[in-house]
């Protein structure tokens with residue numbers, strides 16, 4: 001069974017991810033314009049007509065910027081919890097009733113061959129969720145905005161074969177950077193974002209043979225670089241004596257452009 005993961009854009013300027021088999025796909029978040037989503041998918045020969053729905057993690061603009069137009073133009077359903085819907089609709093985002101699908105936390109549902117489960121993460125939106133998506137034997141977990149990894153969240157991340165996890169800021173760059181104190185505090189808080197070291201230590205704790213591919217996601221433009229995120233992870237692994245090589249891979253997802261498609265059949 002063919003399965004691909006494709007990051008169209010990842011970071012505080014916009015998030016959108018695609019998971020698809022040879023017939024259908026789903027999107028996770030629509031934080032870039034609908035036109036860009038269409039174009040980036042077309043670049044890899046994916047038609048929006050094969051997309052069966054959009055999963056929404058929370059109401060921050062970098063996750064819903066293109067949602068309204070995307071749903072309207074393509075008559076797509078979008079899936080998230082009642083609380084997240086409420087927070088989106090109060091922002092005067094105009095979404096037709098026909099497109100709204102309410103899902104419950106920690107309750108699997110089935111769409112286009114995928115088993116999908118939303119799980120809670122700690123972040124400063126009315127509610128924020130991650131998605132655990134299974135297709136056959138393969139498991140993908142996406143958790144892009146979270147201040148820390150609590151006990152409810154961790155099991156979903158530990159289960160993944162492909163894990164898309166936030167590595168938002170380099171701790172030193174944030175500390176020495178120009179952001180006002182209140183903003184630094186918000187980012188570092190338990191309901192803000194994950195730093196490189198925080199993510200690396202968590203990954204070193206959970207690493208196992210079934211984790212085939214790590215994607216570091218949602219990197220900050222001002223407080224991180226892809227090199228720093230990768231180096232921190234590699235250093236943490238080497239300090240722990242972890243040899244993450246061979247068939248196991250690490251990708252750093254690009255901020256405003258797509259990252260090369262990941263084919264999960266290579267494992």
Ligand SMILES: [Zn+2]
Nearest residue numbers: 012060062145
């Ligand atoms: Zn975000």
Ligand SMILES: [Zn+2]
Nearest residue numbers: 058060123145
């Ligand atoms: Zn957010």
